[in-house]
Amino acid sequence: MTWRIEVDRTSCVGSGMCTAIAPERFVLVGDRAQAVEAAVEPDDAVLDAAESCPMEAIVVRGENAEVLAPEV
Amino acid sequence: MSTVHEPRAFPFGEPDGLRLPPLFATLREEEPMVRVRMPYGGDAWLVLRYDDVKTVLADPRFSRAATVDADVPRMMPVLSQDTSILSMDPPHHTRLRKLVAKAFTARRTEILRPRTEQIATDLLDAVEAQGPPVDLVQSFALPLPITVICELLGVPQADRADFRRWSDGVLATTSLTAQEMEAAMNSLLTYMAGLVAERRRAPTGDVLGTLVRARDEDDRLTEDELVDFGVTLLIAGHETTANQIGNFVAALFRSPPHLAALRADPGLVPAAVEEMLRLVPLGSGGGFVRIALEDVELKAGLVRRGEAVMADILNANRDGRVFADPEVLDFHRENNPHLMFGHGVHHCVGAQLARMELQVAITALLRRFPSLELDVPADEVEFSTGKLVRGPVALPVRW
Ligand code: HEM
Ligand code: SF4
Numbered sequence: 001m002t003w004r005i006e007v008d009r010t011s012c013v014g015s016g017m018c019t020a021i022a023p024e025r026f027v028l029v030g031d032r033a034q035a036v037e038a039a040v041e042p043d044d045a046v047l048d049a050a051e052s053c054p055m056e057a058i059v060v061r062g063e064n065a066e067v068l069a070p071e072v
Numbered sequence: 073m074s075t076v077h078e079p080r081a082f083p084f085g086e087p088d089g090l091r092l093p094p095l096f097a098t099l100r101e102e103e104p105m106v107r108v109r110m111p112y113g114g115d116a117w118l119v120l121r122y123d124d125v126k127t128v129l130a131d132p133r134f135s136r137a138a139t140v141d142a143d144v145p146r147m148m149p150v151l152s153q154d155t156s157i158l159s160m161d162p163p164h165h166t167r168l169r170k171l172v173a174k175a176f177t178a179r180r181t182e183i184l185r186p187r188t189e190q191i192a193t194d195l196l197d198a199v200e201a202q203g204p205p206v207d208l209v210q211s212f213a214l215p216l217p218i219t220v221i222c223e224l225l226g227v228p229q230a231d232r233a234d235f236r237r238w239s240d241g242v243l244a245t246t247s248l249t250a251q252e253m254e255a256a257m258n259s260l261l262t263y264m265a266g267l268v269a270e271r272r273r274a275p276t277g278d279v280l281g282t283l284v285r286a287r288d289e290d291d292r293l294t295e296d297e298l299v300d301f302g303v304t305l306l307i308a309g310h311e312t313t314a315n316q317i318g319n320f321v322a323a324l325f326r327s328p329p330h331l332a333a334l335r336a337d338p339g340l341v342p343a344a345v346e347e348m349l350r351l352v353p354l355g356s357g358g359g360f361v362r363i364a365l366e367d368v369e370l371k372a373g374l375v376r377r378g379e380a381v382m383a384d385i386l387n388a389n390r391d392g393r394v395f396a397d398p399e400v401l402d403f404h405r406e407n408n409p410h411l412m413f414g415h416g417v418h419h420c421v422g423a424q425l426a427r428m429e430l431q432v433a434i435t436a437l438l439r440r441f442p443s444l445e446l447d448v449p450a451d452e453v454e455f456s457t458g459k460l461v462r463g464p465v466a467l468p469v470r471w
Contacts (some may be wrong), residue, residue, distance in 0.1 A: 015423070016130045051170050054421075
């Protein structure tokens with residue numbers, strides 16, 4: 001199973017939350033976050049990051065493109 | 073890095089209004105990692121440059137949890153407690169943070185904007201009715217964020233006098249004894265426990281109600297964590313913003329061209345708020361201390377395992393390597409990645425809320441009183457001392 005991570009770099013404010021919660025999954029490039037890899041093995045840290053992002057800039061999708069996080 | 077100096081006594085004097093000690097500008101260039109002797113607990117590193125400050129704030133090798141119950145170098149006599157979100161590392165930190173993250177997203181905060189504008193309007197109606205001179209701190213800067221956070225959390229406004237007094241107590245550095253500070257904290261905890269108990273009798277949809285449900289239905293936090301979280305949100309949620317409203321207004325009065333620019337173009341307010349966040353100081357210390365869990369090589373030098381480090385946000389925001397003409401207040405700055413709300417897992421949960429409140433406050437004030445001016449000479453505005461945050465004690469204005 002793979003999940004997909006999308007980061008909306010235009011709404012990211014570079015808080016460094018996601019990169020600190022899941023350093024293997026997110027990286028700050030030019031003060032904005034991006035996914036290290038868009039397709040990842042299921043990993044709760046990725047959900048935590050999406051749930052914690054103040055801008056709701058991170059969306060995690062499952063196999064069928066359903067949104068796993070964040071909850072709205 | 074080895075220092076040639078004896079540790080310098082920190083802080084470098086009481087805050088001098090909105091000025092930083094001139095020594096900082098020199099140290100930033102010549103000694104970007106300074107050995108300082110803290111008021112309590114011994115010596116620490118004070119890290120001054122942007123990149124290193126970011127690293128200390130966000131790198132998991134620097135721990136807040138390691139300060140719990142430990143006599144670490146610090147600003148205040150009391151020790152940090154393991155029930156506070158500010159003293160947790162992941163995964164405990166993440167567990168707590170996720171419980172409130174939803175309530176403070178940019179989207180949820182925008183929903184509160186019209187209500188915040190209404191609160192500002194009502195307060196300014198009262199100011200106008202009272203007639204000049206009026207103290208803007210008591211009549212506007214304080215009640216605006218207090219009303220907002222009380223409504224969000226579900227804290228009765230009627231109890232304001234009590235929690236304001238206790239809040240002053242827990243943010244004291246030199247102005248109170250350890251016993252007095254502990255007494256203030258205990259009063260706040262008891263008070264918050266009472267509000268929690270009320271929600272068990274009659275559930276509510278406010279943030280405190282959400283936390284009570286997270287505890288009672290899902291056991292996602294302990295009772296002590298729940299009560300502490302309520303207190304942290306209440307205090308962090310108004311002291312910071314209230315003081316910054318006062319500081320921003322004081323800063324604008326000192327710089328007529330900036331004030332005129334905002335009056336001429338209210339569309340400039342969001343950028344102006346970011347720039348004032350960058351440059352107008354709030355904290356009077358170097359920030360919360362962190363402990364290195366292993367040796368870490370910063371750009372400025374080596375921090376050894378077990379050493380205490382403070383990441384100085386005010387200095388990072390003036391680092392010429394990141395900000396062109398760093399000491400200049402420039403409302404048209406293109407790139408402004410200031411660190412006033414911190415960085416990493418502890419990045420201020422109220423950042424979006426504070427931004428919105430500051431924008432609303434400045435916009436409403438300038439719109440209502442186009443001829444607003446200080447009723448005393450600008451250099452006679454008195455600022456608080458002996459507290460972790462600084463702000464004007466009073467801002468007498470006329471119009
Ligand atoms: C201008 C206003 C504000 C400033 C400058 C500010 C600044 C900060 C900073 C720098 C931190 C991180 C501290 C560290 O990592 O050592 C922080 C954390 C925090 N702030 Fe704010 N803050 C402001 C307003 C608010 C508001 C309105 C709230 C209300 C909810 C709030 C609640 C918190 C909380 C709960 C934390 C701890 C977060 C955590 O540990 O995960 N702050 N703030
Ligand atoms: S948590 Fe959100 S706002 Fe913060 S850096 Fe990550 S994507 Fe950007």
